[in-house]
Amino acid sequence: MGNYTLKVKKINDDAILPNYAHEGDAGLDLYSVEELILHSGECKLVKTGIKIELPKNTEAQVRPRSGLALKHTITLLNTPGTIDEGYRGEVGVIMINHGKGDFKVEKGMKIAQLVVKPVWKVNVEEVIELTDSDRGEGGFGSTGLR
Template sequence: MTPAQAPVGVLIKRVDPDVPLPEYAHPGDAGADLRTTESRVLEPGERAVLPTGVCIALPEGYAAFVHPRSGLAARCGVALVNAPGTVDAGYRGEIKVIVVNLDPRESVRFERFDRIAQLVVQQVEKVRFQEVAELPDSARAAGGFGSTGGHSAVGGTTGGNRYASVVSDREGQ
């Protein structure tokens, strides 16, 4: 077992003085709950940008990612339009969450200080892109969308690469 790492220090400023700070609901949670400062009703298919009432200053080399809450998705059909949303280390504005009501019939009501998303802070690497004429081979190669099968619409649940062969067959027509 490895010793627990010390928490990363993140400076936070409340835009709304009454909003609870993001917090982890359970030990071991990856995401800290973000709350909205605004009451709002979303009709079926409607989206909105909800304020969270907080701004953060991340250390260089870190980013925060705004993830959906699984309970809102399962119970209400609420999703995040750009999930996960990215908060860069240099951003100092209020964190806002773009929510959408995907339920075809029911509206969703958000009350002030309802939990609407999770904030996950992660260390991120800077890369240096190096242009080359060819990339090295790999086992996957260019296999992308649906390349492993696994769904009845793309050739059963046994895996395989039926989708890629269908695309290849179509390309030749």
């Protein structure tokens, strides 16, 4: 793998640049620039105050943070959310509160992870038949529960 650069533009003075918490982490932490309350069962788009320019032939996936999920039952809708290479708008995070009580999102709080991945472009070809496989058409629990 080569060395790739994620270009980030702050559009809010309170924005924090995405960063890796530990050596070897797959995801960059994303931070809120807003303070708001997520009521039980509610979802909101939370702003990060940044715009990004991805390296060529990549996408960014916005993923939940396991600590928020375990400790507060907070996760993300549309997960993983996909940011396409050509998108230049503000990065937003769709958070949802599955807990029984309110959850306070604070300014500067780590709210999600951003994972940059390569994208393979494929040619689309219509065919009459597909090749057989061991699995065939089995899906949606076809391998059993154990």
